[in-house]
Amino acid sequence: MSSDIPQSNPNTAADIEAVRIEDEMEQSYIDYAMSVIAGRALPDVRDGLKPVHRRILYAMHEEGVTSGSGHRKSSSVVGDTMGDYHPHGDSAIYDALARMAQDFSLRAPLVDGQGNFGSVDGDPPAAMRYTEARMSPIAEELLADLGKDTVDFQPNYDDRLEEPGVLPSAYPNLLVNGSSGIAVGMSTNVPPHNLGEVIDATIHLIENPDCVVEDLMEYVKGPDFPTGAEIVGREAIHSAYTTGRGRVRMRASYEIEEMGDRERIVITELPYQQNKAKLVEHIADLVNDGTLEGVSDLRDESDRDGIRIVVELKRGALTDVVENQLLEHCLEKTFGVINLALVDGEPQVLDLKELLSHYLDHRREVVRRRSQHDLDEAEERAHILEGRLTALSNADDVVERIQEAADRDAAKAALREAYDFSERQADHIVRMQLGSLTALEAEEIEAEYEDVEAEIERLETILGSDAELDRVITEELREVQDEYADDRRTRIVEDYGTVTREDLIPDEEVIVVMTENDYIKRMPASEFDAQGRGGKGIIGTKLKDGDRVSAVFRANTHDYLLSFTNQGYVYRLKVYEVPEMGRTARGKSAINLVDLDDGEDITAVVATDDLGEEECLTMVTREGYVKRTCATDFENIHSNGLIATRLEEGDELVDVEVTDDDGDLLIATQQGMAIRFPKDEAREMGRSARGVNGIKLTGDDAVAGLVAASDDTDLLTVTENGYGKRTPMGEYRTQSRYGKGLKDIKTNERNGRVCTVETATADDDLVVMSEGGQIMRTRVGDISTVGRNTMGVTVMDLDAGDHVACVDVLSGSD
Incomplete structure (x- = not known):
């Protein structure tokens, strides 16, 4: 029995380090908090995505579930994401996928969904086995040039695969689609914006790096919510863009319609993230308890074409009073802007210029690395084409030397000695087919060589000139704008003061x-x-x-x-x-x-x-x-x-x-x-x-x-x-x-x-x-x-x- 008892190690005591439990708890909590902040809750300022969203899009990219492919079962996308990149619950991944497909949540949805992905009434999406998804066209702009060494990759959670730490992002997605999340001790709430306005402001910053926030606000008028409606006043917008924080007052859009000797108030657009079903229920409660007087009927006539909530008034009711009562109790909401994002892995509250500046820094790095990658490939191709052109000019001698050689290695050695070919050139020539020695083939190679040389010159210009680099970024931003920009949905109206009791x-x-x-x-x-x-x-x-x-x-x-x-x-x-x-x-x-x-x-x-x-x-x-x-x-x-x-x-x-x-x-x-x-x-x-x-x-x-x-x-x-x-x-x-x-x-x-x-x-x-x-x-x-x-x-x-x-x-x- 005694032989089975583990013997004590005389060196164990020396390996134990005494620490204060409060110090250990503090450090452990900080490590946990930073893990949540950087790994789950906050978006990266460069591509505007949290890890779960980035991994979903990357998994779809790797599986070929692009905008040109057929839809794939959402459960398949969730399974691929969870198994390869995001080792968390499938419900969390599906929730993130569903939100990227909701046109009432994102200004530019990143997922093209097929099936029930929820509604403004607060209805949850159907189970993932019933819905299908693929990337939307604008989502592909976030991953464009991903294979050209534009961003750094990192090992996935089990070191089997690699995943991008950030996406190339051809447009400022953080501002366009916004983001919300709660981390440990901090939260972010970036509102969505109009793509065209954001790109105009980005280009203005490229051309005028010393501009101030107020200059950028000439282009970015304010948040542009996917549900439209109105923003009341500009003071909160100015605060949000200059300090990174502000409380924007949103108001539903409505119309007054005549109906004989009575009138009705028709609500056509809701504030961002307002639950339509709960709004109708709240109005009904106000009518029943006597707070809202003069209402004879309430109906939700909304359909696929848009929102239509009808509030019919009694004969003789004062429309202005009912309107003000609705504004006070129902039709206005506040969006608390907190422009918090990860900058080099650290959370920072950013003003409008800082948000765009960090994006531009990232985009310059992406275009520079892409240009270098393309340049390396172009130079490699030019090198090969130079060898082929030399071989074509001396076709008879090249063929004869290859025929006389004992094997491939001897043939390559003979060619290198005779024409000073490199190893790559010699290997390529030895593998050429005889059909490529025709006169027509020679003309095509000469034309390709000229194109490659022009491309090399263009890429060297980009890499050697910051102005040319910015010109390329501007041109690509304009292309995205021309393809995807649309009109502003949210109107900004003057603030004539909050609704007071006297107004009612x-x-x-x-x-x-x-x-x-x-x-x-x-x-x-x-x-x-x-x-x-x-x-x-x-x-x-x-x-x-x-x-x-x-x-x-x-x-x-x-x-x-x-x-x-x-x-x-x-x-x-x-x-x-x-x-x-x-x-x-x-x-x-x-x-x-x-x-x-x-x-x-x-x-x-x-x-x-x-x-x-x-x-x-x-x-x-x-x-x-x-x-x-x-x-x-x-x-x-x-x-x-x-x-x-x-x-x-x-x-x-x-x-x-x-x-x-x-x-x-x-x-x-x-x-x-x-x-x-x-x-x-x-x-x-x-x-x-x-x-x-x-x-x-x-x-x-x-x-x-x-x-x-x-x-x-x-x-x-x-x-x-x-x-x-x-x-x-x-x-x-x-x-x-x-x-x-x-x-x-x-x-x-x-x-x-x-x-x-x-x-x-x-x-x-x-x-x-x-x-x-x-x-x-x-x-x-x-x-x-x-x-x-x-x-x-x-x-x-x-x-x-x-x-x-x-x-x-x-x-x-x-």
């Missing part, structure tokens, strides 16, 4: 309703048709128990709302930020939009799209203080509000109007008094000022509202019990401020107190809303024009216990 909101007039408990909503003004004066109106909002309507006003969805509170603060929000809801909806709590304190209520709202420097916000308080503040003081309103005016203890802000420097102001009180005075008597003050006295109040009277007075309008007064009147503004004479004013309307048990005042014309509409949520729209012209100090007429028929909450005027143009 239709530009329309709305009615905004607020309640005392700070519920708020908006409704289209078109929902409320004008009724005759004295009607009950319709339900305008549903209220919680104990809540009452506090404000109603007209605005445009793209207006800014300046919301003033009873405590003298102002908040700003866009009208479209107010939730749109139906007439019977309660609304949403305004606290989600405006950060109100306890006891703080919105008492006045100004709707405006843009306030100019010549305009002022004129404010009046319940106790009669008035002031004007320049509108520009309200440009920067924080989310937590801004002080609009200083209030005395117990006072509240009641009304705010936008005014200019001309005309007068008119303040009305709850007990029916009104005073009109020049605006300049209420001078401009800062936001923190209290203001000046505008009207003298008696008893428990309080201010009801404020208007900018103009003699070409009427003063419309509405009371809390639903009565009102309009009186020409000229009947209110101008006084000095801080007087008692004139009697405007009789306030008694029938009328109740004045609710508010507005300026209006007969062509305008009046919107009246009650505390109980009833709303009515009526023509101002239906309200009789009467003098001051009158009772007025019924404007709105209110239920018992209900009162007018507020009114607003819609101008005749709304």
Whole structure:
């Protein structure tokens, strides 16, 4: 037993090297990472191919599966590639083969496929036993002159065969077809480009080696994706070409088609690598969950002729809004450009000039080596032809010497001694047939010799002149361009900014309703048709128990709302930020939009799209203080509000109007008094000022509202019990401020107190809303024009216990 135990080697301990495990792990991981980077994931800058693609094409080349041959089973191509050159899984090889056959993945497909190689719907290719493949014509340009010592070869994985380390590549394939891959700690994503543009830029670089990237961009306009569509903006393209990185925004192409009284949006081209089936499903989900409104039908009518996704719109739907919603949610994608490629085996991020320069360096080396190979062959042929011509000139003597020789070797020796032939020449002459000694044969050899001499001179010129070498490269690039270039598919459009939420909101007039408990909503003004004066109106909002309507006003969805509170603060929000809801909806709590304190209520709202420097916000308080503040003081309103005016203890802000420097102001009180005075008597003050006295109040009277007075309008007064009147503004004479004013309307048990005042014309509409949520729209012209100090007429028929909450005027143009 003991004799079977291995004896320890006394030298073993000395052969063991102690290393830190973290150092060994680090080095091993680096070795693995570099193996992945160089051997699998990243393309070579010279031919734009990863090893798997290069090996597939080389295997097809070796097996004669070219564009002129018949198609070969894909499984055969995969098997040859895997067995001879690429010792990895067959599925990985087939995936690479299939992608090279997809005209929606590569700008210039390298494989001519027959069968199902996948689709833009994300369908996988059929199994490799069902599909067939051969090289496409343009793929052969990558391997042209491969047998002329143009590139270095290396042993395959088991040293049985040799494979090229790079292909000669007659055109810049990395830019034309792009590449994508994820390595260890890095990734590449080179977009495809137009072949003609890339070749034009390459030739420009040959002729102008000191040019800059911007010069090359005169030729390479941007990526040219096989699926067409659009690129939005040029800034990202410039970044990608100058730094090697950029985020290109792609957009689907679509058309608006008429279909009777409706329209439809037809999507005809998709962004690169967008899954069509998932896009249609996503649009359907957006329609179902209410995000995308106005769509009546969705169909995919795509066929072999191209993409056609039809989005039919409902009657009356706003096409621009649906279009913008589609752009925001579905029709735009970003392509993150990372021009990372292997340069001398090391990964580098390259700009456009560097990409083309490295390709040109490779191509110059290829043409130089090819020329040297052809020169060596031409010189060898010229040497042989020189011997044949000498033999033909001395045919009788040459034949006689060969006949007298004992064997071939003796014949060759005799010829070399007599005519100073080389070993190769003598061997060739000895092997010549007698038929080649004819006069016609001699003429053909002399003509061939002249051609070979001319070819030698041409090749020596190429090898001796960099300019001639570049001329050859340029000429060959032009030949490839003439044969394979086509028109650009992807259009580049100007970037007018990203689609914002505001772009998705239709530009329309709305009615905004607020309640005392700070519920708020908006409704289209078109929902409320004008009724005759004295009607009950319709339900305008549903209220919680104990809540009452506090404000109603007209605005445009793209207006800014300046919301003033009873405590003298102002908040700003866009009208479209107010939730749109139906007439019977309660609304949403305004606290989600405006950060109100306890006891703080919105008492006045100004709707405006843009306030100019010549305009002022004129404010009046319940106790009669008035002031004007320049509108520009309200440009920067924080989310937590801004002080609009200083209030005395117990006072509240009641009304705010936008005014200019001309005309007068008119303040009305709850007990029916009104005073009109020049605006300049209420001078401009800062936001923190209290203001000046505008009207003298008696008893428990309080201010009801404020208007900018103009003699070409009427003063419309509405009371809390639903009565009102309009009186020409000229009947209110101008006084000095801080007087008692004139009697405007009789306030008694029938009328109740004045609710508010507005300026209006007969062509305008009046919107009246009650505390109980009833709303009515009526023509101002239906309200009789009467003098001051009158009772007025019924404007709105209110239920018992209900009162007018507020009114607003819609101008005749709304």
